[in-house]
Amino acid sequence: MRQTTVYNPVARALHWGIFALIALEFALAWLMPDVRRGTRPDGLIAWHVGVGTSILLLMVLRLLWRVVAGAPGLLPGPTWQQHLAKLVHGLLYLGLLVLPLLGWANASSRGWSVQLAGLWTLPALAPSGARWAHELGDVHQLLAYGLLGVIGLHVAGALYHAVVERDETMRRMWPRRS
Ligand code: HEM
Ligand code: HEM
Incomplete structure (x- = not known):
């Protein structure tokens, strides 16, 4: 495999690091107490906020890094797969x-620091x-579950390439030493 077809080490570290944080973030969202009027941001809720804002920062850095360092072009394949x-x-x-x-705006509307x-x-x-930011709590929740669906599609695509097509897709993000 040519080295240029592999994602660079920083992009790979960010991909898998953010993946781990998102798994943790969903676990925290499901384990934390229901957020209601007057709920204080303590314990697992504070962790949800702290991990969530860290994901935001890492995503901004990841996007900037992608713009600066670039990413390998898509592998050859059916056009619909490349578009998807x-x-x-x-x-x-x-x-x-x-x-x-959205989570941040909702937290601010609750008076949380x-x-x-x-x-x-x-x-x-x-x-x-703020009423509008309070409503964003529901949008945050809905979007989180929509995103979970998109993540599922992404993982299914990656596994399809690894197990069925047995092509180089997975090794671009998780290179094996030869
Ligand atoms: C990628 C990052 C994030 C993910 C995947 C995520 C996911 C979720 C999910 C799934 C829920 C709903 C939990 C349930 O079903 O009961 C939730 C609720 C909530 N999250 Fe997040 N979250 C993220 C980031 C954040 C951030 C950065 C903040 C605040 C700074 C935040 C604040 C909240 C609040 C306040 C709720 C309760 C909303 C309400 O019920 O009105 N989240 N989050
Ligand atoms: C929270 C979960 C995940 C998110 C948000 C995510 C996000 C992304 C994004 C945005 C890319 C495009 C590359 C970039 O510009 O950075 C990518 C590529 C990739 N991801 Fe994920 N990913 C997740 C989980 C996974 C998992 C669990 C697998 C493996 C089972 C995986 C395998 C891959 C592979 C193989 C590529 C390279 C695709 C290509 O060469 O075109 N991802 N991922």
Whole structure:
């Protein structure tokens, strides 16, 4: 396999690191207490906020890195597969930037102080009590489940290439030493 067809080490580290954080983020979302009027952002909720804002930061860095360092071109294959892969990757980028912002705005409307990785206080994205940002809590939840569907499609595509087609797709993101 030619080296130029492989994602660079930074892109790979970000891909798998963000994957692990998203798995953790969904687990936290399901385990944390229901968020209602007056709920305080303690315990698992604080972890959800801290991990979620970290995902946002890493996604911004990942996008910048992709612009600066580039990515290998798509492998040859049916045009519909190439279009679908591009669409799915685009939706994953977009979803993972918008989703944490909605959660952040909703948290601000609840009067919570939102901290990046639980360490640095971020500015409020909405005034405390803002009705519109309160509604974004439901949109955040809906989008999270929509994104889970897109992730499922992405993983199914990756596994299809690895197990059925047995082509180089997986090795571009997880190269094996030869
Ligand atoms: C990629 C990042 C994120 C994912 C995948 C995610 C996922 C989720 C999911 C699945 C729920 C619904 C839980 C349920 O079904 O009960 C939820 C709720 C919530 N999340 Fe996130 N979240 C992310 C980032 C954030 C961030 C950055 C914040 C705040 C700074 C946040 C704040 C909230 C809040 C306040 C709720 C409760 C919303 C409500 O019920 O009105 N989330 N999140
Ligand atoms: C939260 C879960 C995941 C997200 C958000 C995600 C996101 C992405 C994105 C945006 C790309 C495009 C490359 C880039 O520009 O960075 C990509 C590529 C890739 N991902 Fe994932 N991914 C996830 C999980 C997985 C898993 C679990 C697998 C393997 C089972 C996987 C396998 C791949 C492969 C093989 C590529 C390279 C595709 C190609 O060469 O065109 N991903 N992923």
